[in-house]
Amino acid sequence: MADTVQRPGLDPQGYIRREGSLARVQPAFRPMVAAARERLSAIFGTRLNGAYLYGSVPRGTARVGRSDLDLLVALHGEPTARDRDAARAMEDRLNGAFPQIDGVGTLLYARERLLSELERHDLGWFVSCLCTPLCGEDLAGLLPRYRPDALLARETNGDLALLLPRWRERIAGADGTEEALRPLVRFMSRHLVRTAFTLVMPRWNGWTSDLTEMAEAFGAYYPERAARLRAAAALGREPSGDPAVLASYVDDLGPWLAAEYARVHGVKAARPK
Structure with missing residues (x-):
């Protein structure tokens, strides 16, 4: 155990690779992903900075009827109670319309928080490495690269x-x-x-x-x-x-x-x- 070996998930320079992509979304889940993109744009309008998928769907490992749809939304300004209510209503609508998923979850954050120094190695890393851009700005370009340290x-x-x-x-x-x-x-x-x-x-x-x-x-x-x-x-x-x-x-x-x-x-x- 004394020797350090570079494992999968890293690029040749030893940085963590972004693990998902829209190309990996399986055919059964593509209509659901398209509907989520459309609903998020309609709900948040110009306040929507960007939206992302994370979890098994963008990794291409989701199981029909067993996996959930995980979303992260970056907003211009702090999320409000009204924003959260709208997100929950969207989740219920998607969950009812697409039996291939077992629940929908949406994380709402202000763009400023995701880029903050305090969140640089938590939410920032999460967006940069574990989230797949769905629409809007991709904040990964404003964040550093990360090593598994x-x-x-x-x-x-x-x-x-x-x-x-x-x-x-x-x-x-x-x-x-x-x-x-x-x-x-x-x-x-x-x-x-x-x-x-x-x-x-x-x-x-x-x-x-x-x-x-x-x-x-x-x-x-x-x-x-x-x-x-x-x-x-x-x-x-x-x-x-x-x-x-x-x-x-x-x-x-x-x-x-x-x-x-x-x-x-x-x-x-x-x-x-």
Whole structure:
């Protein structure tokens, strides 16, 4: 493990490549993507700076009826409550019109925030490397190139300790049925696997968004936790509604990972509330 090997996901200079493209969108999802582009332009008009896809759809790995549509929108000015309501209405409309997707999620941010120094190695990196331009300005041209280093690790996922209390509240407030808990298992499983991966990312020296590959990379450096991460990766793809899984995340795996992350990379810079 002492030798650093350059892994997939990097260009010849060792920078993280942008992982998706519109050319990779599978035929089943293209009408949905076109509808999303049209709706976003109609909703936000001249306030729309740019819109992006991220996740499995632009990576070309989406599964019909199982994957969701993930969107990020950059606006001129801070998003308002009215903006968020309009985005939720659009999500409901797309979700009802296209059975090939299992939900739509939209992130709204001000252009200024995405380009800010504070977000340079978090939201800026996310836009530059994990988001695929759908319409409008592509902010990647105004952002630096990124390596899989400790700074990127700290600023992307160095806030797990702050998230865990909120997760506990979400679990406590959720309906205890399997149907209600399944989305929480999926979300928290994915977040923990991605955090575990970025913990070892500088040593692994590469980038991947594949949950299985992330878990394997982590397990090479923390073999005593490897089986737990493999199980979380599986649940990130095919979630159950088991409350015991959620309890193990917030009482065991999550606290351990937060402490180890802080020890190795430090804590993410504080954001305004």
